Amino acid sequence: MPSVAAGTLGNMHADGDLLVEPPRAAELRRSEATATWTLDDAQAATLELLSSGAYRPLRGFCPPAAESVAGHSTFTLPDGARWPEAPVLEVDTGATGPLRPGTLLALRDREGVLLAVLTVAATYPAGHPSSDNHVAAVGTVEALELPRHDDHTDLRLTPGLLRARPEIAAAARVAALWAPQPAARALREAARSAADAGDAHLIHVVTMTPGHDTDAAAHAPVRAARAAARPGETLLLLPLPPPDGTAAGLELRAALAANYGVSDLLVDAGELDTLSAVDKVRVRDAAAAVGVTITALTPLHWDDDAATFVQPPAGRPATLPPDEVERLLLAGAPLPSWYAEPQVAAELARAARPRSQAGFTVLFTGLSGSGKSTVARAFVARLLEEERRSVSLLDGDVVRTHLSKGLGFSRADRDLNVRRIGFVAAEITKAGGIAVCAPIAPYDATRRAVRDMVEQHGGFVLVHVSTPLEVCEQRDRKGLYAQARAGRIPEFTGVSDPYETPADADVVVDTSRTNVADAVSLVLDQLAALGLTDRR
Template identity: 45%
Template sequence: MSDSSDRNEDEAAAQVFTPDPVSLAHLELILNGAYPLTGFMTREEVASVAKDGRMPDGGAWPVPVTLPVPDELADAERLTLTDPEGAPLAELRVGQRWWSGAEGVEGQGDGDDAPGHRLAGEVRFAQPPVYGALRHLRDSPEQVRGQRELAGDGGVPVLAVVTDRPLHHRELHQIRAAAEELGGDDRAEVLVIIDAPLESAGMAPVVLAAEPLLPAPARFVVATLPRASAEGAATLSAERRELLRAHVAAAFGATRLLALDGSGPAVPAADDAPVAVVRAPEWAYDTAQAQWRPAGEVAPEAAAELPDEAEVEEMLALGRGLPAWFTPARVAAELARIRPPRTERGLTVFFTGLSGSGKSTIARGVAEGIRKSGRTLTLLDGDVVRRMLSAGLTFSRADRDLNVRRIGYVAAEIARHGGVAVCAPIAPYAATRAEVRAMVEEVGDFFLVHVATPLEVCEARDRKGLYAKARAGEIPEFTGISDPYEEPEDAELVLDTEGRTIGESVAEALDALRAGGWLPTESA
């Protein structure tokens, strides 16, 4: 048989797989050269990195880079790795397959401790990625270094900042001071690497708003830096995250990395980081002189207390302006644009509870109250969705999960455009509810209401006769009888309807939405 025939048969044998978001981020950083790796790690490499922060050959590297796959792909020889839209990104030639989570590196802190099958091996580039937000800013390290050379900046020191947060006045002063120190009598270039999710812009527009306030020349690039080795694995420690930032910054040509988070750990050891990592000196706003100054030059009683992230979020949620001394007007305006007051944000009010708990009736009452407040509203009742959106699905666990995911998808699209979705499925499984929450919170707010009516009360009501049929064995996998209901531990509101009227429960839910700022306080 000819080499061409062998190659064709080999191509036909390749299976197609879309990695989870974490592995997809790892893959892009491998392919664009930000990682000094040729592919996904072997079991031995993961164990070494997890234990010592080093590859078996002694080279420093902070994070295991793994590819989890489902059971049906555990024996694959080759995989075509695609983006979520199905476009091929790379080909993996499997060099090793192993199981993570039951033994080996489990519990080693920064190891790949999410259980499941892993495939290791080199990846071959297929075609440039097109999926993902802000693709025009996702230049590769080679492209960024080339741009600097073409601009005649090849010998200029580069101060890198990696951030997923806004650059307020304090951070801008820290960057200016560090750039001045690095450049000495000459100039230093500032390279801002914005750590943004692959599927959304995240805080990137807010970071970009600060561009005119940075010392020139300043460049911006977007990258997605994983917080873990794999989906479901333990989050990287702060020190390892800083080390990962240092490796990525070095690939982009940085000569120094400025760590802005003054509350973080000590800077990594010099022999572990490929570039010097320096902790930004603290700056404070001097209320006596109405200016920002190095913290050591400000009397303690004159230093303004900075609002933390939760306080900033609360001010934005309630439509209050951020203090001018705290953040530049450009940054404040962009923050207000992407985080408008809650009365203008997309919102999903998600009711969950047993069949017969009263959630659908309460949801209808709450929907009517929201509609009267003037907000655009869509009611996604569980039974109606079953007929219109999920016709043909069974009541198996897989189909019930799919039904809830469909509801979540529609709710997220409603929230994306500033509307309110009120949903009332049973949604018995915590993991699926968490998926819906994550889906919605990418574009809006999520308010989970647990209608916590006891099983015996629901069964006593049994308006549809479903519990009687389930007890008789006529309905398999019935929630509360032959299938579990996992009570939420993350509900924003718990309603106990026993001994209460529907009107009282509706009023409590509407009061909670008003108190949170999602409805105007004067609404009825």
């Protein structure tokens, strides 16, 4: 199995990053890579962590699932050490072309900026459900520049930049609090107490899930961390999802902490308590192997009467579960003072938006002539009567004259048309609006991809307009079925190309049995049941 680390560790810069020197960067920009891949948000974040040295000693992308520990893919280095969560780059060779050993694969961001070049060592099947073209590209990375961020730039520090800060360089010990709930006051105070006792400089680590930086709610924990920070403390923002509390996740935190110069990783004792005895030993041993001590914190409690922090009273939790915090915020109720300082609670409340006021998408899918556009238009009319949120109708036929003008009706073009609709719907949802879509959307994998895009930002409801094929053919207002039966329209859904019936539809409506008004009511009832509207 090719190694992305073997024989290359001595070539890293002093701070461990993969950024090449200017002459080599100029050479790579002048050369024509034999293939190009546009990174998605998660891939760009992984490349950033590799390029900056946060994933040292890894120098590139790894094979998928070489080992699996607690559900995480791991990678064994040549010296036998194990990296706790192997970075994998999945690409579509239908877009890149064939990838062979020695292929130079240009890695670009969504705007086309060349961030790095991957020298392909091997490829492995990625097991993608919708395409055999998807492979995991393995090889070493030469980075030209880090992905650009326009937000919180003072907190997005590389390991080299953080280590070079005078307060870090001068500290005998560096402690980092990296917990699933960065807003919990009780844990922050326990971290401060532990750092003071060990004469350590304290870093508060906050994370932002890749791709969520355009979502205002994703910035709330960062603003809350700024509001809670005290003079002399350091904030560090990493492009990662929140910690998941698994043993492998804790190992990854320890590995990244070591690369950032942290000597003591501070975690909630309750988080360690969820691990088995074997996992606890494994996590502590893995941390010790990279020079990090894991310290379990018992959260402190603010006593209003004594005006100080004390051990939590018996029977009262030191912190709140995330779902309870969300419930209080969405109800407009104050967070307890022992959970969050007033300025922190205010930042969290600013970003809270009740589900009934958030954006969502309704996707109607069905055969041509099933009645989906008719029901969708009537549904939009009802929404406009009852809703204060903006409503946008993305009808399949109308979209093809504008957004997807020039696309044909091959499987690839129809797939791309629906994905474009999904992208626009996700943007509308993210902005707090309502998107109503009515394409045929015949393929299950594409519908699921749209659901995934939208659910990053709000609600998604799939409505299957299940009118039988024979009824759709009888209606045939546009004469399309007759042309398809005569062979004049190739790859026509329901005739010469399959319609994959959704197994995950939230609402199923047959317009040969249900009138339009009742169909609209069924969808509205589902929205109310999901809390997406205030309708009773």
